[in-house]
Structures are given as structure tokens and as C-alpha cells.
Amino acid sequence: MRSPAELDDVPWHTLTHAYGSAEDVPELIRALYQDDEDTVDEAIHELYGNIHHQGTVYPASAPAVPFLAHAAHHVPAKREDLLMLLATLADNAPGDTESPRRPGSSVAAICAELARVLPELLPCLDDTDRGVRRAVLRVIAAVAELLPAELRAEVLARIGGLYATDPVAAVRADAMVVRARSGISEVEALDSPLPEVRLAAAVLAAERSGPPYAPRLVEVLTEDGADPDPGDEGFPWPGTASPDQHLTDLLVQDPDAALTVAAGWIAKGDIGSRGSWIARRIMETWRDREPEALDLLLAALPHRRGAGTPAHGLSTIGRWIRHVPKPRTELRDALYEYARTEQEESAGPALLALTHSRDPRALDLVLRRPDPQTLTAAALSFAEAGGRLIPAIRSALAAGATGNEAIDLIGALERFGTAAGQAQPEVIDCLDTGRGAVVAARLLGRIGVPSPQATTVLLRAAASTDPSLNIAAAVAHYRLTGEAEPALRTFETLLATAKGPTHWYLAGLTPLGRAAAPLLPVIEPLLTARYDWTRMAAAEAHHAITGSPDRALPVLADLLSATPVGLSALKALAGIGEVPEHLRPTLRAFAFSPLRLLSDTPFSEDTHPDEELRALAWRLLTAG
Template identity: 85%
Template sequence: MRSPAELDDVPWHDLTHAYGSAEDVPQLIRALYEDDQETVDEAIYELYGNIHHQGTVYPASAPAVPFLAHAACHVPGKREDLLMLLATLADNGPGDSESPHWPGSVVAAICAELARVFPELLPHLDDTDRGIRRAVLRVIAAVAGSLHAELRAEVLARVDVLYATDPVAAVRADAMVVRVLSGGSEVEALDSPLPEVRLAAAVLAAERSGPPYAPRLVEILTEDGADPDPGDDNYPWPGTSSQDQHLTGLLSQDPDAALTIAAGWIAAGDIGSRGSWIARQIMETWRGREPQALDLLLAALPHQGEAGGPAHGLSTIARWVRHVPEPGAALRDALYEYARTEQGESAEAALLALTHSRDPRALDLVLVLDLHCSGAQTLQAAALSFPEAGDRLIPAIRSALAAGATGNDAIHLVAALERFGTAAGQAQPELVDCLRTGRGAVVAARLLGRVGTPSTETTSALLEAAQSTDASLSIAAAVAHYQHTGEADPALRTFETLLATAKGPTHWYLAGLTPLGSAAAPLLPTIEPLLTARYDWTRMAAAEAHHAITGSPDRAVPVLAELISAAPVGLSALKALAAIGEVPEHLRPTLRAFAFSPLRLLSDTPFSEETHADEELRALAWRLLTDG
């Protein structure tokens, strides 16, 4: 170990951490010895942020180790925190790009330094504080492979003693993990009388075996994992911060086991909402698991805390039930009861979920809802679920807009009107007012362009909005003005100005250009160079615009085909190819992968009211395969 007196012997100014020069590291280490608690805490926080930053270590990290070890021994009040910092610095796993087995790596240097000072840390394995004993075990788990044979044997012998005799079951579980990570077996521990030990052993066994997990492991994880030790954050598993984090990561790999375990945890009270979290995680990771997971979320609602009630769980159900082709009657009946009997946010979330489930009873409830907060969002959901009910919903939407809905409420209401096609033209007066007053003006302008009836008032409002300093509004209004009048010049001037002055990616502007079609031909000299732009979204938007203007797929299709991937820009490119009606043959294997993957390839878009991006990718790929 090295004391603070030796800090100036290290050329910190030549070393770097997450934020550049490591010149500040000596000051932070000296601060660990201050009497002021706030100063010490701030120093530890800063060290976590610079010599270890979001899982990455740096050239300054290894030289700091002997000084941190000295502080861990001489700052008793922060011993556990400093030991954990040392363990975190040394963390490594088989899949890491750096490891102590890679000569010259930063992690190798950290582990070498930690191995040198470890004999002076080992006595703390007998500390009376369980947190400190667990922190030392965490250090051992990270550095055991770097200890010389004699020291390693001594350390593991002491770990065996802890496993056999420690009065704290969680410490015994940690000791068992260290034994297994050092070459032992977890099989015997699966039959331990201590649930903490059995649980840790089952996690180890699941990691070693991989999915699908054996029934015996699922049984242990279900029974012993429902209420884990609240102090397991120091769990000695390299690369993770806790046993729970590692376990949930493993469960996401086996949806059948995960849903079984989640059901058990929910039946046991859904402590910490852990069962609910697993159910959500499975829906986000795997396709087609929504029905089972939603049933679990429904079962978990009575366990949610009194303060917020079931609002959060109902909101999650509302988000996912729209992706189920035919939600079950039991689920819909339960949502109906919650919508009728709950109050405030819980009632609104239940009604939104019932509406997304396409239950006919939702329509009547929506239309008597006092529109506030999520009322506009619920009306949008109703328009999505009941497009045939325009004669009932359009008057309600118009009334809400006329009452002065602003912000996201106005956007939701205008988006709701879009679902009714030309019938939305009935709301032209309200849309023009939105445009003039800046309430959901961008979406109002776009809708006016598609369904509005040309009139002097509307044309004037669009032309005025086209002069807006808000680029999105300017584009939407200019294009809508063209759609009303057939006059392309105002729109062309708008796009010419924006494309000429853009300081960043131009795809936001190009995306609004396609409704102009061939009328945008004067812009081709500006658009064609963008087909080879560095930014993928710009290339995608330029290809889409080029096809809209020329009607020829020759330049657009190769650009779009190159962008196809399981990413947002890849999905947009696939939509554009589908609209063109020409999908190159060499993309068929990729389309098959999109269509048949059991895993979700795209994450949900949080603000989407229509469909999950992955569902859209799968459906589009399937349609293109069958059409071809």
C-alpha cells in the first residue's frame, strides 16, 4: 500500500482518466482522509466517475489502487465503500474486451496492483461488520485469479471457513460464490438449508448450464428468490452490482422459466415489484409473450403500494395490451372494473388499457370522461381502436380542441382525427385555429394538407405559418399550402432556404418533402449529393425524396437496400422500399430473419400510440416475403 505522502511520486499529469488529465486524483485521494463526511463522500463519488466511468477503467486507475487500499485500511467509516471501489475497478468477465489475462491491459495492471496489496486487506475478512466482510469477498471474486498460488490457497481456506461458520447467511452465500468462481462446484449448495445459499447456487448453476434452465433450478429461484436479502448489493459477482441484477439478466434468456418464476414471485406478494419487472422484461425481449405476461401484471396489481395504487401497473398493461391481437375476456373484464371503480391516475390508466384492448365498453366510458390530463391520449387511443366510431368521436375531439387544448393534449387530439381519413375534414375550423394559435400546429398543418378543403382562411393561415421560424412548422405548412393550392413556389423556397442553411443532418427537412412529388424537381441538384451523405438518416431521406420526385427507383433502391437493418433507420428504409414496391432479392434472408426471430429486434418507441417498432418490422418483413 502507499500512503498519501507518496502521492506526489506518481506523475499523475501524464496519466488520464474519463475526463482527461488525472491531475485531480491526488487531491481526491487526500480528501478521503478528511474529517468532513460530505467531503469524503464527494471524493468517492468523483473517483467512481473518473478512474472508473460506466464500466470503463483508464491509465490512472491502476496507480490509484495502492493508495485506495491504504485508505480502505485507515478510513474505517468508509472501508466498505472503498473496498467496493477496488472490487469494481478490478471487475472482469470472460466476455470483456479487457481482462487480467491480457498483458498490457488496464484491467491486468489493476489486478496486479490489487494482488500486491491484497495481503493487507485480507484481515478485514474477519471484520464484525457484515458489509465489510461481503466487500472483501467481492474483492476476492474479482482478483482471485491474479493471486499467487500460496496466497490464493490461504485466501480460499479462509473463505471456506466463512462458508461453514459465518453467522450471516448472505455472507455464507457470498463465500460459496467465491469458492465456485475459484473452481469449486455449486451442486452441494443447492441442497443447503439456507435459502440465501441455495439461491446463489441456483444462479451460478443457471449461468453455467445456460437456458433452458433445469426444473430444479427454476423451483429454487421461484421459492428462494421472491424475497432476496435486502443487502445483496455487494454480491461478489464480477461485472455486476448485485445478485438480483445478474439473476434478472439470466432470466431474460429463458422466457418460459422467467414467466414461471415471475408468477411465483407475484403470488408471494410481488415484493419490490420484482415479478412485475420480469414480466415486463420478457415482453420487451421476446416476441409473442404478451398474453402470459399481461396476466401476470394483472395479478400483481393488488400488490402495488397504496400511495400510487395500481396506476403504474395499469399504465404498463395499457402500453402492451395493444400488441395482443385478441386480449382475453378476463383481462378486459378486470380492466373494465378498474376503470369504473378506481380514481385519478389509476382510473385513467385503466380506461386507456381497456381502450387499447378494443373492448366496446371502453367507447362509452371514453365519451363521458371529463377530458383532462390523459383524456386526450385516451381519445386518441379510442380513435385507433374504434375507427368506425368517427360519428361519435369526432364531435368529442372537436369540442376538446375548441375548449383550448394545448401542448401534448392538442397533439393527441389532432392525431386522433387522422384515424378518420377525409371525415376529419369536419374539424377544419378547429385545425385552422390550432394552426393560428400554435396548439399542435405542426400536426394540424399536416392534417389540413391531407383532408382540408381549400378556402381563403385556410390557405392564408397555412401561408402565414410557412413563414414560421420553427422549421418543422414551416415545412408542414408550406407543403399543406401546396396540397391546397397546387402552388409549389412557397414550399420550394422554404426547402431551399432550410437545406441551404442547415448546419447538421438534413433528414428532418427531407422527410417532409415527399408530398410535393415531381413539383420538387428544382430541388434535385441539392438532393442528389445527399444520396452519398455520411449520415445514414440523411441518405435514407434523400433516397425517399429522390424517388418521390423522379418516380424512378434506380437511384433510391440501392441506397435504401444498403440501409436495411434491425435499427430505426433500417425500418424506415424498409418502409420506403415497400412503398416503392421493389425489394432486391438479396434482402430475402434478412427479411426472413426479421419475420421469424423469436427475439425482439427493435425496442418500443415510448411515444408511439400505434404499434411497436418490432411488430412493425416483423409484419412488414412478412408481407414483403409473401408478396414476393
């Protein structure tokens, strides 16, 4: 250990942390010894932010270790916090590239310093505060493999004493984990009379075995994991994840086990929404598990009443039920009952979920109390009901809907095809008044109903200073009139003056088709652009203009991957209807993977990107 008197012996000005020079570190360490608790807490907070920042450590981190150890020894009121700071600095997981044994790794110097001062921290194992004992066990777990053999044997023997006799079950569990990570297996731990020890042993066993997990492990995790110890922040798992997150991450690797555990936790009250969270993670991670997970979320809804309302759970159901082809009747009936209640906090999310489930009863409820969000959802689910929904959407637009509400309502009209032409007056007014102007311009072109008022407003919008509106209005004008010149001028100007990636512009010109042929000299060089989105959009535009896939196919094939740009390339390939033979294994991986390869986004209103990836891959495979 090093006392504050030695702080000036370290050349802090030559060291750095998250915010630059480490010259402020001595002042923060001295502040740890102040009598004012707020000052000490602020110093600890600052140290967490600079010598350890979001999981990263710095050149100034290791030199601070012996000083922090001294403070932990001499500032008993903050001993737990300081020990946890030391443990966090030294965090490393088995198999990490940032191993403490790897010379030059960022954590190696920290662990070396901590191993040197550890003997002076061992008295903390006898501290009367359970949090301190747990924190020092976390410190030991980080550096046990670096200790000299004799010291390591002594440390593990003392930890064995804690495992056998500590009055706090959570401390015994921690001690068992540290010994297990050091190669000392407590074979009886899985059958311990202490649930905390059983749970820790089951997690360790799951780590070692990997999925699928043995029935006995699943049983223990179900029975003993439902109600976590409120003081488990000191649990000596590797890395900076909380014990609960670590357990969830393990469970999600085995969806059958995870759903079993989640069902057990929900049956016991879904404490902390932990069972619900696992169900949600399963849907985010694995394909085709939504029906089972949604049943669990439904079972968890009553447990939310005590905490206010089940609104959050209903919102989660609403997000995922739209991806289930045929939601169960029991689930839809439950949503209907929630949607009929007078509790608006629950009724709103329930009605959205019911609408996303495509239950016919939702349509009447939406029209009884229409609002932009439910009308938009209804347009997605009931495109055949345009005769009832279009008047309601027109009324909402005429009433002055603005911002995202206007954007969503105008976008919803597109679902009704040419029938949306009934709303042309309201859409023209939105474009003219700048309410959702880009989507309004786009819809006017797609409706395909020419009128002097529409073409005049579109020409005026095409002269806007907003490039997105320029493009949408110019293309819509072309679609209504067949006059390509205004659109060509717009694209020529935008492509000539662009200072960054041009894919947004290129994507907009594909509706022009062969009429955009004069732009080919600008587009062809972009087929080899450095930015992947630009190459993708250039390939799509080139095919739209020329009708030939020869130049586009190699570019799109090269971009094909389970990424957003790769999905766009796959859509373009599907539009062309051809796929190079060497891509068929990739398409089979997309089509048959049990894991989700793409995550959902807030912008995927009706189709999950991963489902779109799978469907397009399957379509191309079966077409050939």
C-alpha cells in the same frame, strides 16, 4: 499498501481521470482519514466519480489502489465502502475483452496492484461486520485468478472456512460463489439448507449451462429468489450490475423459465415489483409473449395497493395491451373495474389501458370524462367512432388545448380521414395561434377541404422561420390548391441553406410527387450522402418524383437492417413493392425471429417498431 505520507511520491499531475488532471486525488485520499464523516463520505463519492466513472477506469485509477487499501485497513468506519470501491475498480467478468490478464487492458494494472496488496486485506475476512466480509470477498473475486499459487490456495482455504461456518447465510453464499469461480465446485450447494446458498448455486449453474434452464434450477430460483437479501450489494457477481439485475438478465434469456419464476415471485407478494419487472422485460425482449406477461402484471396489481395504488402496473399494461390482437376478457374486465373507480390515480391509467385494449365499454367512459390523453387513445382504437369522438376533440381544441395536448388531439383527428374536415375551423385556429401548428398544417392538407381561410393561413405559415412549419404548410397548401410553386420555393431555400443533415426536409417533399421534379438536381447527389438518414430520404424522394425505383432500390437495399433507419428503408421498399432477391434471407430473419429486433419508443403510438418490421418483411416476402 501505501500510506498518505507517500502520496507526493506519485506524479499525479501527469495522470488523468474522468475530469482531466488527477492532481486532486491526493487531497481526496487524505480526506479519507478525517474525523468528520461528511468529509469522508464526500471524498468517497468524488473518487467514485473521477477514478471510476460509469464503469470506466483511468490512468490515475491503478496508482490509487494501494492508498485506498491502506485507508480501508486504517479507517474501520468506512472499511466496507472503501473495499467496495476497490472491488468496483477491479470489476471484470469472465470473457471480458477488458480481462485482467490482457496486457494493456484498462483493468489489468488495477488488478495487478490489488493482487499485490490483497494479503494485507485478508484480515477483513474475520471482521465482525457482515458487510465488510462480503466486500472483501468481492475484492478477492476480482483478482483470484491473478494470485500466486500458494497465496491462492491459502485464500481459497480461508474462504472455505467462511462457507462452512460463517453465521450469516449471505456471506456463506458469497464464499461459495468465489470458490466456484475459482474452480472449486460445491456440488451439494444446490441442496443446501440455506436459501441464500441455493439461490447463488442456481445462478452459477444457470450461467454455466445457459438456456433453457433445467427444471431444478427454475424451482430454486422461484422458491429462493422471491425475497432478496437486503444487504446483497456485496454479492460477488462480475461486472457492475447488481445481483438482482444479473439474475434478471439470466432469466430473460429463457422466457419460459422467466415467466415461471415471475409467476412464483408475484404469488409471494411481488416484493420490490421484481416479478412484474421480469414480465415487462420479457415483453421487451421476446415476440408474442405479451398475453402471458400481461396476465402476470394483472395478478401483481393487488400487491401494489399496500404501496399506494396500482397505477404504475396499469400504465405498463396499457403500454403493451395495444399490441395484443385479442386481449383476454378477464383482463379487460379487470381494467374496466379499475377504470370505474373513484381513485383517479388508478382510474386514469386503467381507462387508457382499457381503451388500448379496444374494449367497447371504454368509449362510453372516455366520453363521460374526456381529456386529451384518453381522446387521443380512443381515436387510435375506435376510428369507426368518429361521429362521437370528433365533437369531443373539437371541444377540447376550442377550449384552448396547447402544447403536446393540442398536438395529440390534432393527430388523433387524422384517424378519421375526410370526416376530420368537420374540425377544420378548430384546426385552422390552432395553426393561426401556434398551437400544434406543424401537425395542424399537415392535417389541413390531408383533410383536403379547400377554403380561402385555410389557404391564407397556410401561406402565412409557409413564411415562418420554423423549417418544420414551412414544410408542413407549403405541402398542405399544394395539396389543397395544386399550386407547387410556393412549396418548391420553400424546399429550394431549405435545401440550399441547410448546414447539417437534410433528411427532415427531404422526407417532407415526397407528397409533392412529380411536382417536385425541379428539385431532382439537388436530390440526386444526396443519394450518396455520408449520413444514412439523408441517403434513405433522398432515395424515397427520388422514387416519389420519378416513379422509377432504379436509383432508389440500391440505396434502400443497402440500408436495410434492424435499426430505425433500416425500418424506414423497409417502409420505402414496401411502398415501391419491390425487393432485391439477395435481401430475402434478411427479410426472413426479420419475419421469423423469436426475439424482438427493434425496441419500442415513446413515439410508436399504435404499432411497435418491431411488429412493423416483422409485418413489412412478411408482406414483401409473400408479395414476391
